Amino acid sequence: MRFLPVNLDALLVELADLDETLALFDSLQAEPIAGIEEIVPAARTLLIQYRPSAVDRQVLINTIARRDLSTRSTRESRRVEIPVHYNGEDLDEVAGLLGISREEVIRRHTSADYEVAFCGFAPGFGYLNGGAGFEVPRRQTPRTRIPAGAVALAGNFSGIYPKASPGGWQIIGVTPLQMWDLQRAEPALLRPGFKVRFQDAGPLPAGGLPMHPQPTASETPTGNHLEILTPGLQSVLQDLGRAGHTDQGVSMSGALDRGALRAANRVVGNASSSACLEVVLGGLSFVCHGRAIVAVTGAQTPVTVTTAGGLQWQPGNYQPIELDDGDQVSLGAPNAGLRSYLAIRGGFAVAPVLGSLATDTLAQVGPPALAAGDRLGFNASAAGPSVSVTEAPAFAPPTAADIVTLDVVMGPRSDWFTQAAIERLSSQLWRVTPQSNRVGIRLAGEVPLERRNHDELPSEGTSLGAIQVPASGQPVLFLADHPLTGGYPVIAAVASHHLDLAGQIPINAQIRFNPIEAFTELKPGASLVSADGKPTP
Numbered sequence: 249m250r251f252l253p254v255n256l257d258a259l260l261v262e263l264a265d266l267d268e269t270l271a272l273f274d275s276l277q278a279e280p281i282a283g284i285e286e287i288v289p290a291a292r293t294l295l296i297q298y299r300p301s302a303v304d305r306q307v308l309i310n311t312i313a314r315r316d317l318s319t320r321s322t323r324e325s326r327r328v329e330i331p332v333h334y335n336g337e338d339l340d341e342v343a344g345l346l347g348i349s350r351e352e353v354i355r356r357h358t359s360a361d362y363e364v365a366f367c368g369f370a371p372g373f374g375y376l377n378g379g380a381g382f383e384v385p386r387r388q389t390p391r392t393r394i395p396a397g398a399v400a401l402a403g404n405f406s407g408i409y410p411k412a413s414p415g416g417w418q419i420i421g422v423t424p425l426q427m428w429d430l431q432r433a434e435p436a437l438l439r440p441g442f443k444v445r446f447q448d449a450g451p452l453p454a455g456g457l458p459m460h461p462q463p464t465a466s467e468t469p470t471g472n473h474l475e476i477l478t479p480g481l482q483s484v485l486q487d488l489g490r491a492g493h494t495d496q497g498v499s500m501s502g503a504l505d506r507g508a509l510r511a512a513n514r515v516v517g518n519a520s521s522s523a524c525l526e527v528v529l530g531g532l533s534f535v536c537h538g539r540a541i542v543a544v545t546g547a548q549t550p551v552t553v554t555t556a557g558g559l560q561w562q563p564g565n566y567q568p569i570e571l572d573d574g575d576q577v578s579l580g581a582p583n584a585g586l587r588s589y590l591a592i593r594g595g596f597a598v599a600p601v602l603g604s605l606a607t608d609t610l611a612q613v614g615p616p617a618l619a620a621g622d623r624l625g626f627n628a629s630a631a632g633p634s635v636s637v638t639e640a641p642a643f644a645p646p647t648a649a650d651i652v653t654l655d656v657v658m659g660p661r662s663d664w665f666t667q668a669a670i671e672r673l674s675s676q677l678w679r680v681t682p683q684s685n686r687v688g689i690r691l692a693g694e695v696p697l698e699r700r701n702h703d704e705l706p707s708e709g710t711s712l713g714a715i716q717v718p719a720s721g722q723p724v725l726f727l728a729d730h731p732l733t734g735g736y737p738v739i740a741a742v743a744s745h746h747l748d749l750a751g752q753i754p755i756n757a758q759i760r761f762n763p764i765e766a767f768t769e770l771k772p773g774a775s776l777v778s779a780d781g782k783p784t785p
Contacts, residue, residue, distance in 0.1 A: 252660035288709030295709025368733030372428030390416035469625030472538030480531025490604035504751025547585025585645025594629030661737035696721025
């Protein structure tokens with residue numbers, strides 16, 4: 249095993265092959281280590297997120313290093329049959345790469361069972377191993393759109409795109425089955441350990457694939473609610489995210505400035521983990537139907553309240569705002585920062601999705617973004633915990649004219665880059681481009697980062713704050729809605745204590761990365777206690 253740093257609360261375990269990776273994953277599932285919060289398996293790695301207050305990093309490494317990789321525990325072996333119309337636009341190219349006919353590609357692809365090794369990239373996307381044993385490179389230029397249901401190959405994996413999305417896999421066919429459906433008790437059709445057998449469904453029907461039913465709209469609230477007049481650039485519900493769904497390819501998501509979300513909830517007397525509205529660059533305007541107490545935190549945002557009688561006042565941020573029935577609230581453009589958080593006493597009356605109200609904009613999981621005319625229900629709360637009047641920002645929100653310094657942890661793939669690139673990461677300023685969003689901050693630097701290792705990186709888990717470097721050499725800083733796995737090397741990650749700050753950096757601001765320690769491979773070694781609290785040599 250190799251142990252590579254990811255962040256102050258995460259590490260990457262690299263193994264020899266998929267069998268060893270799954271053996272370690274099964275071992276950690278069968279005998280969990282206290283303090284591990286999330287494990288993301290991939291082709292040859294496990295990304296392990298842990299709680300430093302519960303387990304020391306060195307103790308964790310030592311404990312994992314002692315695990316036996318020679319056996320696999322029994323995984324769930326449900327069998328799923330996937331009908332495929334083998335009409336993919338890359339089928340002939342795949343046949344040429346493999347040196348066989350297209351008919352032989354189809355015969356082999358349908359003649360043996362695959363196993364879902366792990367899920368990632370998108371909810372419901374399973375990486376299928378075994379089967380025909382094909383080895384096919386990704387496309388040199390990824391497509392901007394691959395249709396939902398596309399059956400594709402990359403490396404030694406098969407996969408099925410659960411929804412239309414960009415992608416670089418080789419398309420050999422399409423299935424009419426819906427791989428991801430939140431209306432099902434188990435949204436993902438494929439889960440790790442499932443067996444998959446592809447079946448040749450013949451030519452595509454003349455009318456094309458059947459349309460899948462769309463989810464029905466939620467009921468419009470008739471009681472207490474906020475009537476949305478203008479949603480601004482983007483206003484979405486966010487809480488602290490949805491943990492425990494990585495086996496379905498679903499990442500945590502959640503608020504980008506968690507400290508501001510918690511503060512907003514404390515101001516109105518909610519549990520600090522309650523959902524808030526996350527508003528980008530202001531512009532949100534609504535009428536309150538019912539009495540309420542709200543608060544706005546995060547970016548320095550002017551707030552205007554207009555009563556039903558036409559009187560106006562401007563309350564400050566980080567303080568409780570009492571609203572009467574008919575009051576209109578408008579959030580202006582922030583003077584500093586990017587994202588505001590609006591909490592309402594009692595919380596929002598919205599059904600959770602997979603246990604959370606977080607809106608994952610990449611995976612399209614969670615409540616939709618607000619639109620003009622929406623009615624957003626809230627729970628009346630006449631009594632309960634007292635409000636807080638002592639909340640304040642944890643840091644000064646940055647402006648577009650600022651140079652923002654972010655601490656970074658080098659790794660896990662720093663050694664894939666030239667020494668000049670490693671030095672340039674911290675010596676060069678990086679401008680935040682307009683292509684940035686909740687998925688990640690796209691950066692532009694004067695000189696791109698050069699790789700010394702140009703091999704294709706097998707897909708591996710990616711963490712919040714990861715600085716991934718695509719072929720262009722211009723890095724992307726992953727935020728909360730980043731994909732669960734990725735195929736480009738990560739040179740460093742923004743340290744955990746600066747993630748909230750990263751979520752508030754506006755377009756055109758510049759970032760300076762500050763490595764808090766040089767990259768070094770982590771090694772098993774001596775420690776005072778093991779993860780079970782017993783002394784170790």
